[in-house]
Amino acid sequence: MNILQVFQSRSKIFYVFLLILGLISSLTSMGILMLINQTLTGKAVILVGAPENNYIAFIVLITLSFLSTSYFQNYMVELTNSIMFNLELSVVQKVRNASFESFERLGSEKIYAAIADTRVLSRVPEIFVTLINASITIICSFIYFFWVSPLGCIVVLTLMTLLLLFYIYRNKKMVKDLNTARDLQDAYYFSLRELLSGFRQIRISSVRNNNLFNKYINANRTKVQELSIRTSKKYIANELTGSYSWYIVLGMVIFVLPAIFHITAGQLAAFITTVLFMMSPVSRLVMIIPFYSSLRIAVERIEKIDKQLAVDALPDAAKVNTKDDFSSVRFQDVRYGYNQHEKEAFHLELSEFNISKGEIIFIIGGNGSGKTTFVNLLTGLCRASQGKIFINEREVEWEEFSAFSNHMAVVYTNQRLFHANYDDHDLSDKNERMHYWKDLINLNGVLKINNAKDCIEVNVSRGQQKRIALLMALMEDKPLLVLDEWAAEQDPTNKKLFYTKWLQEIRSMGKTLIVVSHDDDFYHVADRIVKFDFGRITSDTANVVDLEKNM
Structure with missing residues (x-):
């Protein structure tokens, strides 16, 4: 230059x-x-x-x-x-x-x-x-x-x-x-x-x-x-x-x-x-x-x-209508690799995978199986090197799919709680919806709001941070909710409530949930269980008995 x-x-x-x-x-x-x-x-x-x-x-x-x-x-x-x-x-x-x-x-x-x-x-x-x-x-x-x-x-x-x-x-x-x-x-x-x-x-x-x-x-x-x-x-x-x-x-x-x-x-x-x-x-x-x-x-x-x-950059983020109807997302012959030119490098391959509205889908698999890579691909953080992606059965280009991440609220396994209210959430006492979720996910006495700065105090335990992150995700009111090993740092009581009560409550509001989990005691609450291994889906079933035979 x-x-x-x-x-x-x-x-x-x-x-x-x-x-x-x-x-x-x-x-x-x-x-x-x-x-x-x-x-x-x-x-x-x-x-x-x-x-x-x-x-x-x-x-x-x-x-x-x-x-x-x-x-x-x-x-x-x-x-x-x-x-x-x-x-x-x-x-x-x-x-x-x-x-x-x-x-x-x-x-x-x-x-x-x-x-x-x-x-x-x-x-x-x-x-x-x-x-x-x-x-x-x-x-x-x-x-x-x-x-x-x-x-x-x-x-x-x-x-x-x-x-x-x-x-x-x-x-x-x-x-x-x-x-x-x-x-x-x-x-x-x-x-x-x-x-x-x-x-x-x-x-x-x-x-x-x-x-x-x-x-x-x-x-x-x-x-x-x-x-x-x-x-x-x-x-x-x-x-x-x-x-x-x-x-x-x-x-x-x-x-x-x-x-x-x-x-x-x-x-x-x-x-x-x-x-x-x-x-x-x-x-x-x-x-x-x-x-x-x-x-x-x-x-x-x-x-x-x-x-x-x-490289793979997108145009400036535009405002996307997150209230658009969502019925499905489908991946067909999609492939993604961290180092495309290295044969031995890890690759994620989705020959056929569909997410439908209202489902609770558990993503399971061992460490390095591809779960996190799948979440990054689903949320538009990583760009597929090949394959087709459909939203509501309409094929879309990468730019449109990446913008589709605005329809998702995500809590990553290493989620960061921001010190400022970047989402412009209504944190006032008048927000009945916030108080409803606060009561449901046991944040009474934990959630502290700094009214002067219009933000949430984040100096709490890791498990409490995850519950606050879930609250923030629910307040986004997006049609899809992605939770990456959310329950890993919860105490037994909150973990059980999450799987047996909170997920159903969230689904009842018309949400679709993608949950990455290792908690096999609660696999029965999912509509589908998708197992990853070495970057491929080895089973995708709603029948827990059939799943156990494949494991």
């Missing part, structure tokens, strides 16, 4: 502003340089008149340069902040519409890093103005240099070009270190996520705690520290080389050029003035090179993550 294209894509007049600033900078730089040299020789500037009035031209040029630079820099601040905002939201937009597989493959630490990369753009206004002003000043200086002495200009230009190429060569080698540091930063975020998300397991084991810190976090930071010191020293060496190379240029102008070419005292003074005039712009231009390397890496990584998240 070209960095200039990033700005051009956000502003149609970006290059117009660059051109205007370049022209003004050219005029002011050339004018100031000529003014200095002509004042030293006692000559007058044509537009001003007498030499003693040269200060008027000087004031006019400086004022014009200040106003144009200030205006452009303010414009760049607005544009850059707009780009930062849009790039950050672009990453978030792609995350929320990404396929589950793309999200899992990428990892949240890289997403955090990509969002942090957008912050690199904060220095762009200063850099752009410096780049333009410095470049124009240097070009104008060489034009003036060439006008005074073409041969002298060529010699100095050749020397400076060689020094610049040497600097760029050394900087190019440092870009590799910057990329390595960026990869280490991703690994560091991953380790931090392990520490924060698994804090309890980490805290209770000194071996686990020490290994995570010493072998991963501390080792990572040590490598970054060493790499940072080594890179910084290289940059210092580069900067010193760039700074002191001016003494070489100045020495050549003062001692070498007069010995080789016939140069008058006036020309020598003009040479020295021009070199001194260029020193600051060139130094600033050289300082931009490391920043440009960091900026390019950041933009390229953002683009890379955009492409990774775009």
Whole structure:
């Protein structure tokens, strides 16, 4: 991704502003340089008149340069902040519409890093103005240099070009270190996520705690520290080389050029003035090179993550009418694999599978049999690589089926209770439906509502969290309810009530239930029991006796 294209894509007049600033900078730089040299020789500037009035031209040029630079820099601040905002939201937009597989493959630490990369753009206004002003000043200086002495200009230009190429060569080698540091930063975020998300397991084991810190976090930071010191020293060496190379240029102008070419005292003074005039712009231009390397890496990584998240991505989530009639969902010759190109990788295959309105279907099978993958496919998180899907016996494309997930309320086995009311549930005391479900699933005294923040307090036990999650799912009032091993963390009383009473109560409201379960004592309450093994359905029956024969 070209960095200039990033700005051009956000502003149609970006290059117009660059051109205007370049022209003004050219005029002011050339004018100031000529003014200095002509004042030293006692000559007058044509537009001003007498030499003693040269200060008027000087004031006019400086004022014009200040106003144009200030205006452009303010414009760049607005544009850059707009780009930062849009790039950050672009990453978030792609995350929320990404396929589950793309999200899992990428990892949240890289997403955090990509969002942090957008912050690199904060220095762009200063850099752009410096780049333009410095470049124009240097070009104008060489034009003036060439006008005074073409041969002298060529010699100095050749020397400076060689020094610049040497600097760029050394900087190019440092870009590799910057990329390595960026990869280490991703690994560091991953380790931090392990520490924060698994804090309890980490805290209770000194071996686990020490290994995570010493072998991963501390080792990572040590490598970054060493790499940072080594890179910084290289940059210092580069900067010193760039700074002191001016003494070489100045020495050549003062001692070498007069010995080789016939140069008058006036020309020598003009040479020295021009070199001194260029020193600051060139130094600033050289300082931009490391920043440009960091900026390019950041933009390229953002683009890379955009492409990774775009795989199997869906259009922006649109509002879907969840009240549409639902009668059935049918899968025909559907296949999904985590790694499509690996023969030994796990694959889920559904030759023929149907879900009808009002059913209670139990999904059973051992660990790794495909139950969770099936739930991910059913809820539109994963995209089938082949096969047909029918809703109400009408074949639908993947995009429409994925949107069909809006007809489902799901409680995953590792369900997260959000700290905010993202579903816009009515949590007030006037919501009789909420109180009915709260009483039914034993949440009296457990469910606590923060009326000021319009949210539910989630600092409760795991079993209670699951019951609150079920309450939230019921309040969504969707035609299908998917429960992934919901009863696994319930006490015996609530588990029994769930299977023998709550499921029937939910079904009586016209809901269809898909329940992933290991509780064989309660299989008799299901209308159908579907057994998975190695990614395939090995039995699908409503007859418990026949099922037992197949197990």
